[in-house]
Amino acid sequence: MKVKQISIFLENKKGRLWKALNILKGAGINIRALYLADTSEFGILRLIVPEPEKARKVLEENDFAVKMNEVIAVELEDKPGGLASILKILKDSQINLEYIYAFVHEKKDKAILFLKADDIDKTIKALQDSNAKILPAEEVYKL
Amino acid sequence: MIWNEEMECISRDDLEELQLRRLQDTVKRVYENVPYYKRKLEENNIYPEDIESLEDIKKLPYTTKDDLREVYPFGMFATPRKDIIEVHTSSGTTGKPVVSGYTREDIEIWGEVMARGLTMMGVTEDDIIQNTHGYGLFTGGFGVHYGAQKIGATVIPISTGQTRRQIEIMKDFGTTVMIFTPSYGLYLSEVAEEEGHNPKKSQLKAIGFGAEMWTEEMRRELERRFNAPAFNIYGLTEIIGPGVAMECPEKDGLHIFEDHFYPEIINSKTGETLPPGKRGELVITTLTRIGMPIIRFRTKDITSINYDECGCGRTLARISRITGRVDDMLKVRGVSVFPSQVEKALLKVDGLQPHYQIIVTRPHLMDEMEVKVETSPEIFSDDIGEMMKLQKKIEDYIRDEIGLRVKVTLVEPKTLPRSEGKAVRVIDKRKF
Structure with missing residues (x-):
């Protein structure tokens, strides 16, 4: 149910990404999937890759500061209100989101939401109780 | 005008005779009254009676800032504490500061040397001096104050800061002499213009500046902006404070008040004494301090000495303006900063590697200090908010350590340049 995500510290400087x-x-x-959060001085690059451990290892070997963490991948209807319906579940369950990012799926009419x-x-429990579709990690890596 | 013609224009022979007498007296007093010096002289097998000529000063051991810290707070006092009527400390140093203790006689000497310097700038009892140097443990404020009072000028003890108020007072009180650090002076002139007050139209006749490194271009810029000549003031807390050496209207070096402070220029690596004109580390021995005499203090300031006669008529030797330091000390907005202090602050943050680089710039008149710090996997967090908090925390720790607000920038691991395995600590982009 949990998808591994790697976060990489990047200076806001030409060529770092x-x-x-x-x-x-x-x-x-x-x-x-990829998401870059930034401030005026630095950024955090978040990646979903099929082999997170390997990715972490090669990046660390190249002196990047890397953190491994877990996010949830939820499949959404690619239509108005799709994202809002998920957010409502979280709001009703008093869950604070740190961040989210979404991608349109290769499968027609579907999108994937990554949330932390x-x-x-x-x-996970709140989403399951509301019958939201959580994608297993293997499926996400195979996208 | 010369404040003390007898001393400031003394013949070299008479001066050397006086210096020798005073040196012998100083060595005798520290040997008898300061256990630290007694021990140190005995270790070097030197006794007061061994000082038979000025040349013999070379037999005496050096005193370093670390020596002074070792005896913190009052271990260098050569008189009972009750005779000390004032204390000051050095600014922004690592660990314990250096304490300087003054007897009534010392305060008298301080006023005397500052009066000589202010007189070189043309200050008389008719002047109004706006003293923007800080009053407090820092020696800057009080040194100027005592000198101005000795002359009988009117002192405005406004201290540093409150820039708009400074300008208002300058205008309303008709300030004729300003005392500031070069960067504060430039800033002041900017704010004055913003406020619709043209500093060129003020009644200023002289500016005294010091406490940080500067260039001739900077002096010219100050003079242009305030339409008044600017004079350099040199001093250090360990010796007395400002007033160790000051510039006369010839502006060709600073006259060091040799009847009170005996100068030597040495090669800081070998300790060998250098001839006039050669650049090296300035070493000073106090000749008249009562409360805290200091023998051969290593100032770590780089200068050269010139014994030629000066166009102003004074015979006292001149040192060139300070152009560098033997150690890695920086002066940022007049405050002494050592890279080791920054390092100490960084080590307070768990998981942070002390890989850093200090970058000092003067983007717009005022010094700015940036500290680049390498992140490490331990301190890196996926949460932007946490990273910003970390940045702020490092800034706070550094401020607590050095007394200045700096900008901290987090950089990627192992991206700061290293030479021989050690990071290049300081990049000073200001031009001196």
């Missing part, structure tokens, strides 16, 4: 991605390319790692919340188990 490229360098990180180029290292992954060199290791033959394909990126499934302070209490991951509670979030």
Whole structure:
């Protein structure tokens, strides 16, 4: 139910994002989903990749600061109100989100929402209780 | 005008005779009254009677800032504590500060040397001096104050800050002499213009500046902005404070008041004494301090000495403006900063590697200090808010340590340049 995500510290400087991605390319790692959060001085690159441990290892070998954490992948209807319905579940369950990012699925009419919340188990339970479709990690990596 | 013509224009022979007498007296007093010096002299097998000529000063051991810290707080006092009527401490140092203790006689000397310097700037009893140097443990404020009072000028003890008020008072009180650090002076002139007050139209006749490194260009800029000549003041807490050496209207070096402070220039690595004109580390021995005499203090300031006669008529030797330091001390907005202090602050943060770089710039008149710090997997968090908090926390720790607010920038691991395995700690982009 939990999907591994790697977060990478990046300086807000020309070429840094490229360098990180180029290292992954060199290791033959394909990126499934990506989200870059930034401030004026630094950014945090969050990636969903099929081989998170390997990705972490190669990045660390190249002196990047990397953190591994877990997010939830939820499948949504790709139509107005799809995202809102999920957010309502979380709101009603008093769950605070740290961040979310969404991608349109290859499957027609579907989108995938990645979400990070302070209490991951509670979030999974709330989503399951409301019959939201949580994607298993293997499926996400295979996207 | 010369404040003390007898001393400031003394012949070299008479001066050396006086210096020798005073040196012998100083060595005798520290040997008898300061256990630290007694021990140190005995370790070097030197006794007061061994000082038979000025050359013999070379036999005496050096005193470093660390020596002074070792005896913190009052271990260097050569008189009973009850005779000390005032204390000051050095600014922004690592660990314990250096305490300087002054007897009534010392305060008298301080006023005397500052009066000489202010007189060089043209200050008389008719002047109104706005003293923006801080009053407090820092010696800057009081040194200027005592000198101005000795001359009989009117002192405005306004201290640093309150820039708008400074400008208002300058205008309303008709300030004729300003005392500031170069960067504060430039800032002051900017704010004055914003306030619709043209500092060129003020009644200023002289500016005294010091406490930080500067360039000739900076002096010219100050003079242009305030339409008044600017004079350099040199001093250090360990010796007395401002007033160790000051510039005369010739502006060709600072006259060091040799009847009170005996200067030597040495090669800081070998300890060898350097001839006039050669740049090296300034070493000073106090000749008249009662409360806290200091033998051969290593100032770590780099200068050269010139014994040639000066166009102003004074015979006292001149040191060139300070152009560097022997150690890695920086002066940022007049405050002494050591990289080791920054390091100490960084070590307070769990998981943070002390890989950092200090970058000092002067983007717009005022010094700015940025500290780049490498992140590490331990401190990196996926949460932006946490990272911003960490940045702020490091800034707070550094401020607590050095007394200045700096900007902290987090950089990627192992991206700061290293030379021989050690990071290049300081990049000073200001031009001196």
